[in-house]
Structure formats: structure tokens, C-alpha cells
Amino acid sequence: MVLSFHQLHGIPLSYIVRHNDVADCSPKPTFLDEYVATAPLVGEAFNNDQGAVLILLKALVTGHTEAETIVSSHEGGQTGRAAIKELRRKFEGTGINAIARKRAQKDIETMFYAGEKPPHMTWSIFSTRLKDAYVQIDQIEGKTPPDSIYSNTYKLGKLMENVKADFLEATKAQIRVTLTGPTPFTFDQALEAFQATVLDKHPIRPDGQPLVRRHLREPNSGHVLVIKVVEVEEECMVEVVQAMEAVQGEEEITLTKNKLL
Numbered sequence: 001m002v003l004s005f006h007q008l009h010g011i012p013l014s015y016i017v018r019h020n021d022v023a024d025c026s027p028k029p030t031f032l033d034e035y036v037a038t039a040p041l042v043g044e045a046f047n048n049d050q051g052a053v054l055i056l057l058k059a060l061v062t063g064h065t066e067a068e069t070i071v072s073s074h075e076g077g078q079t080g081r082a083a084i085k086e087l088r089r090k091f092e093g094t095g096i097n098a099i100a101r102k103r104a105q106k107d108i109e110t111m112f113y114a115g116e117k118p119p120h121m122t123w124s125i126f127s128t129r130l131k132d133a134y135v136q137i138d139q140i141e142g143k144t145p146p147d148s149i150y151s152n153t154y155k156l157g158k159l160m161e162n163v164k165a166d167f168l169e170a171t172k173a174q175i176r177v178t179l180t181g182p183t184p185f186t187f188d189q190a191l192e193a194f195q196a197t198v199l200d201k202h203p204i205r206p207d208g209q210p211l212v213r214r215h216l217r218e219p220n221s222g223h224v225l226v227i228k229v230v231e232v233e234e235e236c237m238v239e240v241v242q243a244m245e246a247v248q249g250e251e252e253i254t255l256t257k258n259k260l261l
Contacts (some may be wrong), residue, residue: 015039016046041081053080057087066090098138104133108150112162113194116202123198128193130159159252163194170187171197242260 014020015036024037054074061067067087074083113126134155138148156179160172171193178185185193 012036013049013053015041016050016081020070023083047078050080054083055080056080057083061087101137101140104136108137108158113168114163114164115167116198123195123202127195133192137223152187156185159187159190159194167201168194168197171223 012035013031014159018036021041022035026037028037045104047058054071054211057071058068059082070086070090071083074086091127107129111126111130111159112123113121113123116122118135134148134150137150138144143149156175160175163172175185175190175193
């Protein structure tokens with residue numbers, strides 16, 4: 001609405017609320033546009049005009065408590081430009097930020113990890129989205145570590161609550177033990193501990209793809225053959241690991257795909 005008001009000599013008051021502090025001397029469609037872009041933001045005329053803008057702003061924000069407080073704080077100096085800049089910092093992008101914050105909060109509250117098999121979310125996706133959610137909320141609120149919105153205790157508690165895979169129970173127990181000691185796990189350390197266990201159970205190839213495993217139990221014996229299919233320099237290889245109940249350690253046998261078939 002400020003754009004539609006002019007000072008006594010017909011110059012738009014919008015120069016008071018322009019975004020750039022430095023004059024923009026690039027060509028403009030009209031003389032008035034050039035004036036708005038280049039008018040000096042100092043001097044008696046500027047001070048009078050920004051006082052007029054402050055009066056307009058006060059009328060425009062009536063009924064909005066937060067905006068009224070911001071505008072009123074500038075009445076003493078009649079600094080209309082400072083008031084509009086503070087209003088922008090506070091409210092521009094509020095709608096977008098609110099949506100992003102709600103989405104990030106939903107990830108923190110509702111995401112869970114239950115294993116690598118579909119339809120469950122993989123650990124890589126789960127941990128990345130969780131970390132991003134906390135970072136995004138801090139950015140929206142103008143916080144930086146260690147002055148984050150959520151404490152390490154809160155983040156660690158939510159993580160333990162939302163990790164539901166049975167094979168990670170032992171890791172959860174180890175993390176809980178540290179919480180009563182002199183050096184409790186941080187949120188990031190807990191993520192690393194869980195990831196190490198996930199990778200141990202679900203190893204990946206150098207290209208990031210998971211190894212294909214088949215578990216075969218020999219009839220009438222306690223022997224288990226664990227077959228891991230991997231690719232080595234474009235040649236499909238199969239590592240057969242025979243775990244003997246009576247033997248400590250593992251015996252590895254490597255066969256080509258043809259030999260196995």
C-alpha cells in the first residue's frame with residue numbers, strides 16, 4: 001500500500017521501503033522508477049518521508065500484535081525504513097518456513113527404522129533425513145550448534161525411541177549404558193554406532209549397492225553356508241563362507257559364478 005502514496009512533490013514513498021540500501025543506477029522504464037531506485041536515503045526530506053511511512057505502517061498493522069510492537073518500537077526516532085526492514089526480517093517467507101518446519105518436525109516425530117527390507121526406510125535414508133530435519137529447524141529459527149533448538153538429550157531420546165529394528169537392540173543397550181557414565185554418547189555418536197551395526201549386518205559393495213546374501217543350511221548338519229554375491233572388476237564372484245559350529249573363525253572359499261553353477 002505504501003507504493004500508492006506520494007510525498008508532496010509527487011515522488012512515490014516506495015523509495016523508503018526499497019530493498020537495496022545502495023542506489024541502483026541501471027536504466028529504468030520511467031523517471032519515477034529511476035528516482036525510487038536512486039533517491040538518497042539520508043537528509044531532511046528522507047527523514048520526513050520515513051516519518052510519513054511509519055504512520056502508514058502503524059495504520060496497516062493495526063490488530064496484529066507482533067507487527068504493532070515492531071512498528072511502535074520505531075516511533076521515537078520516526079524511522080519508517082528501519083521498521084519496514086524489521087518487519088521483512090520477521091515475516092517474509094514465514095509461510096514457506098512454517099511448512100518446512102512442520103515437515104521437518106513430522107520427520108523427527110514419526111520416522112522410524114525397522115530394517116533394510118522394503119517397505120521399510122533404509123538406514124541411509126532414515127539417518128540422513130533425521131539429521132537434515134534438525135538442521136533445517138535450527139536454520140529456520142536462526143540457531144547454530146551448540147545453541148540448537150533441540151538438546152542432545154532430546155535428540156538421543158527420540159532416536160532410541162524410533163530405532164525399532166530387533167538386531168539393533170544390543171547397540172541400543174550399549175548406548176544406554178554410556179548415558180549414566182562420565183562420557184555419554186552424543187546424538188551423532190549414536191547414529192554412527194547404529195550405522196556400524198547396520199553395515200555389519202547388511203554390508204554394501206564399493207558402488208553403494210547392497211551385497212546379495214543367501215543362507216543355506218545343510219541337511220542333517222549344523223553347518224551353515226553363507227553365500228555373498230559380489231562384483232569384482234565386472235566379474236561376478238561368489239564368496240562362500242562356511243561357518244562350522246565346532247570351529248572358531250571362518251573359512252572362505254571363492255568360486256567363479258560358472259563353477260558355482
